[in-house]
Amino acid sequence: MADSRVSRRFAMKQMAAAAAFCAPSAFRSHAFAAPSETVLHASFGASGMALADIQSLSASKHFKLVAVADVDLSRTGEVQKLFPGVKVYQDWRELLDKEKSLNSVNVSTPDHMHAPITMSAMERGLHVYTQKPLTQTIYEARRLTEAARDKKLVTQMGIQIHSHEVHRTVVATIQAGAIGKVKEVHSWSGKDWGDRNPRPARQDSVPAQLNWDAWLGVATTRSFIEGYYHPGEWRKRLDFGTGTFGDMGCHILDPVYASLALTAPKSVRSDGDAPNSDSWGLDNRVRYVFPKSPHTTDELTLHWYNGAQRPSEEVKSLIGKHAMSDQGSIYIGSEGVLYSPYIDAPILLPDDKFKEYKLPNPGGNDHYVQFIEACRGNGETSAPFAYSGPLTETVLLGCLSTRFPKTTLEWDAAGLKVTNVPEANAFVRKSYRSGWEVPGL
Numbered sequence: 027m028a029d030s031r032v033s034r035r036f037a038m039k040q041m042a043a044a045a046a047f048c049a050p051s052a053f054r055s056h057a058f059a060a061p062s063e064t065v066l067h068a069s070f071g072a073s074g075m076a077l078a079d080i081q082s083l084s085a086s087k088h089f090k091l092v093a094v095a096d097v098d099l100s101r102t103g104e105v106q107k108l109f110p111g112v113k114v115y116q117d118w119r120e121l122l123d124k125e126k127s128l129n130s131v132n133v134s135t136p137d138h139m140h141a142p143i144t145m146s147a148m149e150r151g152l153h154v155y156t157q158k159p160l161t162q163t164i165y166e167a168r169r170l171t172e173a174a175r176d177k178k179l180v181t182q183m184g185i186q187i188h189s190h191e192v193h194r195t196v197v198a199t200i201q202a203g204a205i206g207k208v209k210e211v212h213s214w215s216g217k218d219w220g221d222r223n224p225r226p227a228r229q230d231s232v233p234a235q236l237n238w239d240a241w242l243g244v245a246t247t248r249s250f251i252e253g254y255y256h257p258g259e260w261r262k263r264l265d266f267g268t269g270t271f272g273d274m275g276c277h278i279l280d281p282v283y284a285s286l287a288l289t290a291p292k293s294v295r296s297d298g299d300a301p302n303s304d305s306w307g308l309d310n311r312v313r314y315v316f317p318k319s320p321h322t323t324d325e326l327t328l329h330w331y332n333g334a335q336r337p338s339e340e341v342k343s344l345i346g347k348h349a350m351s352d353q354g355s356i357y358i359g360s361e362g363v364l365y366s367p368y369i370d371a372p373i374l375l376p377d378d379k380f381k382e383y384k385l386p387n388p389g390g391n392d393h394y395v396q397f398i399e400a401c402r403g404n405g406e407t408s409a410p411f412a413y414s415g416p417l418t419e420t421v422l423l424g425c426l427s428t429r430f431p432k433t434t435l436e437w438d439a440a441g442l443k444v445t446n447v448p449e450a451n452a453f454v455r456k457s458y459r460s461g462w463e464v465p466g467l
Contacts, residue, residue, distance in 0.1 A: 098257070200286065345373070
């Protein structure tokens with residue numbers, strides 16, 4: 027493994043289409059079993075990331091796409107071409123009401139609709155693959171985690187690298203004690219899903235094939251602005267996305283959270299950009315403090331940076347001659363340093379100390395086919411909501427902290443509340459628009 031560095035291009039190809047694995051077996055008792063043992067599946071979203079998810083799930087010979095729902099019918103042509111006969115809906119609620127034979131679904135919509143659709147699908151006994159971040163609010167993440175547990179459903183969050191060889195190697199290396207007890211981690215992303223400009227003061231005509239009201243879903247009514255929300259800019263907006271932190275934090279902090287066996291943070295503080303009235307900030311710098319775990323010192327400090335923000339020169343110096351990647355993490359332990367470029371093999375430092383060290387080789391598997399096989403009763407998923415729900419809560423707490431810059435927020439995870447800044451609790455949970463309420467949320 028030490029000399030088998032994986033390129034980002036190769037990793038993304040692996041995620042997009044991987045061979046199926048695991049022998050067939052009977053369905054779980056709570057799923058509808060077809061004679062062919064085919065998993066009957068529906069997608070919420072028909073293009074972009076949703077289409078990538080569908081194609082990756084279809085790597086399993088046991089997968090059959092029955093239906094898709096997309097509020098923009100102009101974006102359904104490709105999925106109909108690739109999967110002839112697939113039923114197309116514009117309203118996700120209608121799909122759930124009419125398609126009675128489904129076993130599973132994927133939820134690959136803008137962030138603000140993840141929880142409403144996922145909860146509604148689970149209420150119907152369906153297994154769910156939901157894109158990251160699992161939800162848009164901490165409260166929603168907690169509710170989905172509880173529902174998945176209570177209903178004993180197969181769940182998976184769309185953090186594909188979690189099942190990849192490079193992620194698993196980072197986790198195995200840290201847990202093997204290669205760098206001793208970890209006291210500090212620095213993680214970053216160069217992406218800039220934010221906007222310092224105000225919302226444009228205009229109203230544009232809604233495209234003929236877009237149901238704007240359905241696109242808004244649980245969010246407050248507002249005018250359509252071409253190019254500002256749909257199809258991709260929603261990630262920047264407070265009411266629909268979670269900015270760079272929510273988008274990439276679930277990926278990059280995933281191996282940190284897993285390898286160190288972290289629990290909920292004790293506190294969080296933002297010293298970077300604050301959002302404006304409509305959009306997330308661009309350059310975030312957030313610091314968490316976590317309680318001791320089996321792989322950390324008495325306390326762990328985790329630093330997050332995105333946009334133009336990066337670790338200090340002192341921290342950068344720890345990776346020596348190695349180039350600083352656009353995204354990644356540096357783990358500082360009592361016996362050394364682990365540098366983890368995003369989707370690349372980890373590097374142990376200093377080089378001289380670890381030149382003979384052989385990295386663990388835990389291997390990897392396909393995150394998507396793993397989900398289909400788990401739906402069929404074969405094995406378990408690696409990022410079920412029992413794991414990805416608490417991870418999402420941690421990431422979203424960091425997003426919340428950016429609304430209160432230069433203020434340390436003390437976090438009570440059991441009570442789902444900030445204890446020292448009461449006004450911060452208004453952002454732990456949100457109200458759904460009248461007529462779009464979902465039981466359990």
